[in-house]
Amino acid sequence: MYDYVIVGGGSAGCVLAARLSEDPDVKVCLIEAGLTDASPNIHVPAGAAKLFRTRHDWDYDSHHEPFCADRRIYLPRGRVLGGTSSINGMIYTRGHRQDYDSWEQPGWSYDELHPYFLRAEDNERGASAHHGAGGPLAVSDNRSRNPMSDAFIAAAIEAGYSANDDFNGPEQDGFAYYQVTQRDGMRCSSAVAYLRPAVERPNLTVETGVQVVRVVMEGARATGIVGWRGDDTVTIRAEREVVLTAGAYNSPQLLMLSGIGPADLLTALGIPVVVDQPLVGQNLQDHPQFWLVYGHNQPVSLLVAGEERYQRQFAEHHSGPLSSNGPEAGGFVRSRPGLPAPDLQFVSLPVMYVDGGLGAPSQHALSFGAYVLQPRSRGSVTLASDDPTAKPRITHNYYADEADLRTAVDGVRVALDIARQRALTPYTERPVSVPASDSEADIRDFLRRNTQSSYHAAGSCAMGMVTDAELRVLGTEGLRVADASVMPRLISGNTNAPTIAIAEKAADLVRGLAPLSPDLSAVTSH
The missing domain is CATH 3.30.410.40 (Cholesterol Oxidase; domain 2)
Known part of the structure; x- marks a missing residue:
């Protein structure tokens, strides 16, 4: 039994695990389907090219893209501690102010999210009105x-x-x-930045090699997860909340496997409907x-x-x-x-x-x-099967x-x-x-x-559609989503830094803390 169970040890999940476990009075469990980030190809930056379609990659493809010569397009996603921040191109950009303001979600304007970017950041150029110093995430010149x-x-x-x-x-x-998420010339993933300093805390448990197959729902309340480690079934209970940080493809997939999604699709696949939520998996965007x-x-x-x-x-x-x-x-x-x-x-x-x-x-x-940068096209993530090991059906509609x-x-x-x-x-x-x-x-x-993917999938569990502005899944209790899937509109830049900022803010929402003041001009170590 844990207070918080976090599903997905990627860019957002490592942030949540580190921040929530700062409170010694709560017990936190982080669950990752992949393994630890021990491979040298993860940490030596140029080695990233060797990680595609390995055991560290979910190895997804889109369905046939109707406006791109009916091609299937490769969609890599990190299946390892650090998630896609362990296999990406390490570019540190935040997007444009108007991106966040256009979300029109209380608490998520650019001015309100900016302090969380600063809290996360340890920029080698030092603190300023636009950059933080002393945070977990190293940002360096190339x-x-x-x-x-x-x-x-x-x-x-x-x-x-x-x-x-x-x-x-x-x-x-x-x-x-571009500035990059590196420290001393080595990759600084969210696992390196956040999880590594926190992993020895007695109140934090990290489970690797466990693929979560559904959220346990008792009525409309999330009370834990069921996962598979090899042939063994693993059940982990959450006293307070389950937080999905599995990314723009896997978070909606998990909601649907748990009975939260379009009722007609779930019924056709034999999945009991807990919440008829037709917008789960819709609004998918990519650059x-x-x-x-x-x-x-x-x-x-x-x-x-x-x-x-x-x-x-x-x-x-x-x-x-x-x-x-x-x-x-x-x-x-x-x-x-x-x-x-x-x-x-x-x-x-x-x-x-x-x-x-x-x-x-x-x-x-x-x-x-x-x-x-600001695509109007929208795609979807749906289930192809009720088998949790079946890859989701992804169509970006580029x-x-x-x-x-x-x-x-x-x-x-x-x-x-x-x-x-x-x-x-x-x-x-x-x-x-x-x-x-x-x-x-x-x-x-x-x-x-x-045309290829830029690997910037977002929007499939969007605020105002699938979650509220505090990232709580509509129609449920004790269940949140806190990753790039909650963006109502894709930001104008690389998505790793914004996903980490979303998770920083999500940690305060889960803990019930007052938001950081948008008047802050620079933040040092938190």
Whole structure:
């Protein structure tokens, strides 16, 4: 018996476990389907490329995407302590102020959430009005500094865009290196940042290798979970609350397996209906992303990372190619005048990126492209079976709304313009994956056949639809969701930092603490 049972030891779950167990009078259990984060490929930043479709990945694919040439698109998700923060590209961005204000949920405006970003953060640049210092999550400047990343930034400035040394500062627009969630050149996942310092507390239990198959509901109240560890059934009871932090695909799946979801679907699958909630799994969002790839003869891509000199550099200084987060540089662009905020985010990767990250690089290359930041298209997560081990049916519906495709076309044109700049001449010798021409038809065809996920799934248990503003699942007691799935609208940037901030605030909501004051300008160690 525990006071709180947290399902999912990822970006949000590690935060909740650490914060709730700060109170020695409560007992907390964190449950993770995967194993511990012991693999060196997790902690050496450039090793992330080797984690896809391994035991550390849920290895999901979308269903056939009707507006993307009917392709199934690879959707990696971390199945390990730290969750996707243990396998992601480590970019630290928060999105735009208007994203949070547009949620129109009490307590979740940008000004109200900003103190939680600061509380989480330990930025090596120090505390300021826009950054925290002394928090659990290390945020650092990039230590790789690949010459192709330098050239990409220079080419964007040659193309007329501004420089911006802080995408989380006063303005989002412009190009630069991204800050990353690393400490001393090593990955700083939520497991490293939050769980590792807390794991020895006697009131915190971490269960790994347990796949939760349903929340135990007694009437409308959540009283625990049932899970499977191999062939054994595990039952864990919660005296106060069950909190789902399993992510935008698995949290709605677990709700439906527990009888909370669309009654017609649950009845058809033979799952007893506890709460008829047709919006569970709906409102799914992601940033559709395209990549342009150019081959060249300069021996500077991440293919050289395994060379002895670079292994020695990393061992001695934790810098160089092995410290690369992958998408080292990029920027934010408004595709047309008059927009209130950027609608495209660019990323540049100093290696050949093919087949959604699943293909092996065959030559030195530069890859760069953009996300559509405010997609209007909506998808869904539904059950394909009542068997909890069956993967959920995921459809993102990328480009279902014509406006998203229009923005992506604009993004390709910006990318092609950057590619033509003098600074990139040494690295754009051979087009490997680019549109057949710059015509509208060819760009649209390229996008439909080459768009990938940005791995930023959100919105499938949204506040105001599935939960209230305190993240309590509507129609239930003792049950909350606290991960990226609660975002009513996807934020304009990478989702890891916002998910951690959501979990920081969720911890205060669960504990009944007063919210941090939005008047705070900087926060040190909490």
